[in-house]
Amino acid sequence: MALDVLLINPPDQKSKYKKYLNIRIPPLGILYIAAVLEENGISVEVMDCAADDTTYADIRERVERTRPFIVGITSTTPLINEALKSAEAVKMAGDPYIVLGGPHATFLHHEILTENTAIDFIIKGEGEYAFSELYRILRSGGDPGTIEGLVFRSEGVIQENPDREVCVDLNTLPYPARHLLPKENYRIFDVNMPIATVICSRGCPMRCSFCASSAIHGRTIRKRSPEDVIEEIRHIRDTLGISMIAFMDDTFTLMPGWVETFCNLLIEEDLHIEWGCTARVDRIDSDLIRLMKRAGCETLFIGVESGDQEILDRIKKGTKIDQIKTVFSTARDFGMRTIASIALGLPGETKETAKKSIAFVKKLHASYALFSVATPYPGTEFYNNVRENGNLPQNWSNFDLFSPVVGTLSLTLEDIRDIQKKAYREFYLRPLYILETLKKEGRPFFHTMKVLISP
DSSP states (O other): OOOEEEEOOOSSSSOOOHHHHOOOOOOHHHHHHHHHHHHTOOOEEEEHHHHOOOOOOOHHHHHHHOOOSEEEEEEOOOOOHHHHHHHHHHHOOOOEEEEEESSHHHHSHHHHHHHHTOOOOOEEEOOHHHHHHHHHHHHHOOOOGSTEEEEEEEEEEEOOOOOOOOOSSSSSSOOOOOOGGGGGGOOOTTTTTTOOOEEEEOOOOOOOOOOOOHHOOOOOOOOHHHHHHHHHHHHHHHHHHHOEEEETTGGGGSHHHHHHHHHHHHHHHHOOOOEEEEEETOOOHHHHHHHHHHEEEEEEEEEESSHHHHHHHHTOOOOOOOHHHHHHHHHTTTTTTEEEEEEEEEEEEHHHHHHHHHHHHHTTSEEEEEEOOOOOOSSSSHHHHHHHHOOOOOOOGTTTTTTTTOOOSSSOOHHHHHHHHHHHHHHHHHHHHHHHHHHOOHHHHHHHHHHHHHH
């Protein structure tokens, strides 16, 4: 019997996060779509090519074997070429409808449909209900022109339907269909323990010029209830036996009151999980850090971005150098693992400001540091400014946060690449840091350091 829907996360052989920190996390977006499809009685399978190193030949074989009616493929900017190659592999194996979604397709839908005949439809923004509706319309021979959030060709002309309203009540969404993927594929830091991802909110009111989150999900933050998140964690633990959770919210601590309620519930329920999350330094204090630690939080991922206040102000980050220092110091006092994320080459960056950022991160005593390069992703103010100045490169494969794609008034691409190499070596090749971190982290740190300082 033929399959209704096959959802594909494309192959990814160049992810620096997978390479550096051995991070392999489930693709929540398509697992939410799969859950809504299953809820509506639609048969669905998921291929996470990025996690299990699946090839395009494997995609062809899967399509030939399952004969799906629709294939959905997710697309991020650095993997858009892999997504399009996946679509070509699908077309070589059969003739299902092909739907593209994800951030890159959301912002550059017209360009993609114009240049790639293998793609039949693009769903913009949040795709759970649009995908389910598209399936029903195509099965019944209806008009896709009625589906909000859909872009497609109609008699050779690209038609863009009105945008779809976002899902306001996230509690109404079913839990992601995690049972469709092997839990053993997902882990972090080389720890021999499966990990699950959970998201508690969508939307962001912040105006960071380098981030596209609000352009996709809106500026109004929508939070699930703490109780609903607790029940999902219980479901993960009871059905999959997983007790390590990574919260994937753009900023988990954006609403400190919600986090406090959630942590108290988690302590009360005594679920015995270990978890990590992102945090903004202006939305967390020592009391909240103490409570989060009590509730099982072991890792904080913090977007430091720069050690220069003028650059932070220019990119509209809304944080202060002293706030960054305080949060890292407090987290360290409570024994938390901290990951500092720096973006080198932001507008206004010079060799002096970059040197300042490197020195600043070393003084933070972060457990790990990721020195990415400033990347103008579609949907961001940064992207719009670069495009208007006529400096936008077109090799999307380089938009991976680790390959310089735009310079500054003071720095060439080669300058930024050299600064990045220097940053990794200066941070990781400190004898005392190596001894302290090896003692705390063991094998995962050894793997990470070895990769980060390699040429």
